[in-house]
Amino acid sequence: AQKVTQAQTEISVVEKEDVTLDCVYETRDTTYYLFWYKQPPSGELVFLIRRNSFDEQNEISGRYSWNFQKSTSSFNFTITASQVVDSAVYFCAPNMGRRALTFGSGTRLQVQP
Amino acid sequence: ETGVTQTPRHLVMGMTNKKSLKCEQHLGHNAMYWYKQSAKKPLELMFVYNFKEQTENNSVPSRFSPECPNSSHLFLHLHTLQPEDSALYLCASSQTREDTEAFFGQGTRLTVV
Numbered sequence: 475a476q477k478v479t480q481a482q483t484e485i486s487v488v489e490k491e492d493v494t495l496d497c498v499y500e501t502r503d504t505t506y507y508l509f510w511y512k513q514p515p516s517g518e519l520v521f522l523i524r525r526n527s528f529d530e531q532n533e534i535s536g537r538y539s540w541n542f543q544k545s546t547s548s549f550n551f552t553i554t555a556s557q558v559v560d561s562a563v564y565f566c567a568p569n570m571g572r573r574a575l576t577f578g579s580g581t582r583l584q585v586q587p
Numbered sequence: 588e589t590g591v592t593q594t595p596r597h598l599v600m601g602m603t604n605k606k607s608l609k610c611e612q613h614l615g616h617n618a619m620y621w622y623k624q625s626a627k628k629p630l631e632l633m634f635v636y637n638f639k640e641q642t643e644n645n646s647v648p649s650r651f652s653p654e655c656p657n658s659s660h661l662f663l664h665l666h667t668l669q670p671e672d673s674a675l676y677l678c679a680s681s682q683t684r685e686d687t688e689a690f691f692g693q694g695t696r697l698t699v700v
Contacts (some may be wrong), residue, residue: 511691516693517675517693517694518677518691518692518694521689521690524687574620574635575689577629578629579629580630
């Protein structure tokens with residue numbers, strides 16, 4: 475069975491702090507994709523990143539970075555120097571077994587000014 | 588203009604009503620999806636359409652009836668709903684149903700009274 479766990483239900487930080495959102499998944503597939511999405515209060519899910527299971531190189535995009543560790547089945551997301559506009563619910567979503575995305579329960583991030 | 592448009596944004600309906608949710612994508616994608624987001628549950632995949640053909644139905648009750656007349660449009664017909672069906676219904680599309688990122692609409696907030 476495929477499963478994704480985002481153990482942190484809610485995180486609150488003060489602006490400019492760094493914050494890491496955890497994602498752990500289970501799969502028997504050897505090939506898969508991993509995604510992160512952001513859901514601001516307006517409701518739509520915004521695509522952030524897609525990572526192929528064969529590519530374990532960490533990725534950085536501006537203040538965002540992702541740490542993919544296949545050995546521990548984790549795909550963690552770090553926001554550096556957080557801003558109030560980063561406040562949202564963040565979802566980790568593996569795409570396994572050539573199926574549609576399966577979302578984790580999400581982590582609500584509150585960035586206080 | 589957003590790539591995936593959902594109408595209406597908000598809907599209140601009685602349990603005996605019949606209504607439809609509409610989704611339209613302007614991205615040239617071939618796969619479309621309905622997701623349900625309840626307050627206390629993770630995002631749940633409901634239906635998947637690929638090239639207008641339904642490829643997944645995740646044990647959704649028959650009071651939800653999807654329709655995909657072409658690759659750009661997706662409907663969710665609702666009838667005899669229950670209060671527990673109140674949720675945010677999100678439509679998404681992707682180039683294919685497998686390994687590409689999905690783009691989401693802003694959702695329809697449905698309240699069943």
